[in-house]
Amino acid sequence: MENRQLPLPDFSKLDRQFRTLQEYREFSQLYNGAIREVQTKLDILDEEFKVRYEHNPIHHMEFRQKTIESMMGKLYKKEKPISLQSARENLYDIAGIRVICFYIDDIYRLANMLTSQGDITLVRTRDYIAHPKKNGYRSLHLVVKVPVFLSRSTELVPVEIQIRTIAMDFWASLEHQLRYKSGEDVSAGIPERLARCAETSAMLDLEMQDIYHAINGFGGLEPAALSPQLMKMANEIYESSKKSSEEE
Ligand code: GTP
Numbered sequence: 001m002e003n004r005q006l007p008l009p010d011f012s013k014l015d016r017q018f019r020t021l022q023e024y025r026e027f028s029q030l031y032n033g034a035i036r037e038v039q040t041k042l043d044i045l046d047e048e049f050k051v052r053y054e055h056n057p058i059h060h061m062e063f064r065q066k067t068i069e070s071m072m073g074k075l076y077k078k079e080k081p082i083s084l085q086s087a088r089e090n091l092y093d094i095a096g097i098r099v100i101c102f103y104i105d106d107i108y109r110l111a112n113m114l115t116s117q118g119d120i121t122l123v124r125t126r127d128y129i130a131h132p133k134k135n136g137y138r139s140l141h142l143v144v145k146v147p148v149f150l151s152r153s154t155e156l157v158p159v160e161i162q163i164r165t166i167a168m169d170f171w172a173s174l175e176h177q178l179r180y181k182s183g184e185d186v187s188a189g190i191p192e193r194l195a196r197c198a199e200t201s202a203m204l205d206l207e208m209q210d211i212y213h214a215i216n217g218f219g220g221l222e223p224a225a226l227s228p229q230l231m232k233m234a235n236e237i238y239e240s241s242k243k244s245s246e247e248e
């Protein structure tokens with residue numbers, strides 16, 4: 001009988017794979033830890049607000065960690081090396097938190113309170129509420145670094161936080177879905193209609209906030225800073241409601 005030897009696997013290669021797997025587990029655990037740190041901070045602020053002002057600013061939160069495919073895609077687009085170390089150095093949105101608030105004021109209050117905490121470093125702010133994107137997208141984006149305490153070191157880990165109202169989230173979710181469905185082929189007039197929907201929902205946000213204040217007053221809270229653009233819209237709503245009440 002022929003004595004056939006099974007080829008031995010290349011253990012050095014397998015060892016490399018195991019090590020890579022372990023590295024990714026550690027990487028992922030780090031970002032997961034950062035998400036939980038920020039989540040706890042936001043939960044505490046939300047609860048304190050409830051106790052102090054009888055109002056919860058946060059409606060709900062969503063969390064996600066970027067997939068390996070998505071990280072590789074973004075590094076490739078940015079023309080950066082494709083490795084975990086490069087992802088750690090070049091990507092700020094591996095850990096993502098979306099905070100959905102009731103009112104516009106809540107967004108700025110939460111952002112101010114979170115970023116003034118001693119262990120939080122603000123890396124980037126993009127205020128798409130004061131300056132909506134051309135398509136109508138609105139949200140406040142922050143990138144913060146938060147310390148994650150490990151057994152042998154403390155790592156500062158970036159987390160992207162998107163803070164928006166229920167109305168902004170409603171618009172963004174549908175717009176995302178529609179864009180995904182239509183691909184690149186967007187028929188004439190659609191972007192303009194979507195932008196108009198965003199304006200309408202921004203008006204709703206201002207009106208609902210105004211109603212909240214009419215019922216509750218400011219309850220010891222100063223109104224949070226409104227951007228000039230929102231201030232202009234608020235004035236327009238005020239003028240038109242004044243006009244319609246004069247006509248009655
Ligand atoms: P990304 O490469 O997409 O991460 O963009 P960026 O690094 O320039 O960051 P930016 O702050 O502009 O946007 C980051 C995230 O905000 C996106 O991944 C989306 O979740 C959200 N976002 C930004 N613009 C839009 C938009 O026009 N529509 C929707 N639905 N979401 C958006």
Ligand code: MG
Nearest residue numbers: 092093094160
């Ligand atoms: Mg992103």
